[in-house]
Amino acid sequence: DAGITQSPRYKITETGRQVTLMCHQTWSHSYMFWYRQDLGHGLRLIYYSAAADITDKGEVPDGYVVSRSKTENFPLTLESATRSQTSVYFCASRGGSRYEQYFGPGTRLTVT
Amino acid sequence: GNSVTQMEGPVTLSEEAFLTINCTYTATGYPSLFWYVQYPGEGLQLLLKATKADDKGSNKGFEATYRKETTSFHLEKGSVQVSDSAVYFCALSESSGNTPLVFGKGTRLSVIA
Numbered sequence: 001d002a003g004i005t006q007s008p009r010y011k012i013t014e015t016g017r018q019v020t021l022m023c024h025q026t027w028s029h030s031y032m033f034w035y036r037q038d039l040g041h042g043l044r045l046i047y048y049s050a051a052a053d054i055t056d057k058g059e060v061p062d063g064y065v066v067s068r069s070k071t072e073n074f075p076l077t078l079e080s081a082t083r084s085q086t087s088v089y090f091c092a093s094r095g096g097s098r099y100e101q102y103f104g105p106g107t108r109l110t111v112t
Numbered sequence: 113g114n115s116v117t118q119m120e121g122p123v124t125l126s127e128e129a130f131l132t133i134n135c136t137y138t139a140t141g142y143p144s145l146f147w148y149v150q151y152p153g154e155g156l157q158l159l160l161k162a163t164k165a166d167d168k169g170s171n172k173g174f175e176a177t178y179r180k181e182t183t184s185f186h187l188e189k190g191s192v193q194v195s196d197s198a199v200y201f202c203a204l205s206e207s208s209g210n211t212p213l214v215f216g217k218g219t220r221l222s223v224i225a
Binding site for chain 1: 146148154155156157158161201205210212213215216217218
C-alpha cells in the first residue's frame, strides 16, 4: 500500500532498554521527520532528514538516534529508554521544499 | 525565529454553530501556511493550505485566508458537526522551504449534539 507506515503501533518497554521505532514511506519523498506528541507540549520535532545519509537535530533530540541509509526508511532508536520518553511518536515525510508533510498513524510508546 | 500561535482550547460548540480558531504567525519572507487536523487515535492530516498572501484554502467546509497584513490564518467553518471534533494545528513552512514545518500547539474542538 502506498503511503507512510509506522511500526509497531504500540510498544511497552522497560527503563534502560533499547527500542527502535520504524517508519517507511513509499513516495520516495526526500524529507522525513520524527515528532513526539505529549499533552501540553503539542508536537515537538526530534530529528529530521533532508535525504539519505543527511540528518539534523530538531527541538528535542537528546536520548534519540536516527539513521537514514535508504530514502524510504527512517528508524528512530531510543538507546536507553527513560520514563520521560513515554509518548506518542509520529513520523512524517515531505516531497519537496514547499509541500505539505504527510504523517504516519503514530506509535504509542510506554516506558515502565 | 519563526513561530505560530494558536488560540488555546478546548473549544466546545453545539452542532451547527460557527467555528473560528485563531492562528497568527511570525516569519520572515513569504511562508506557506497550513491547517492540519488530528482525529482521536490518528495521525495528523492536511486539512487545507495557502501558499501566498490573500490565498484562501478550503476543504470539507473549512476555510482559511492568508492575511499578510495581520500575519494571520484563521480557520473558519459555518456549521460544525459532531464529526468535526478533533485537534486542529496551524503550521507554517518558511519561504526557503528547507526546514521542517513549524506547528502551533493545537486547539481541541469538541462539538456536542
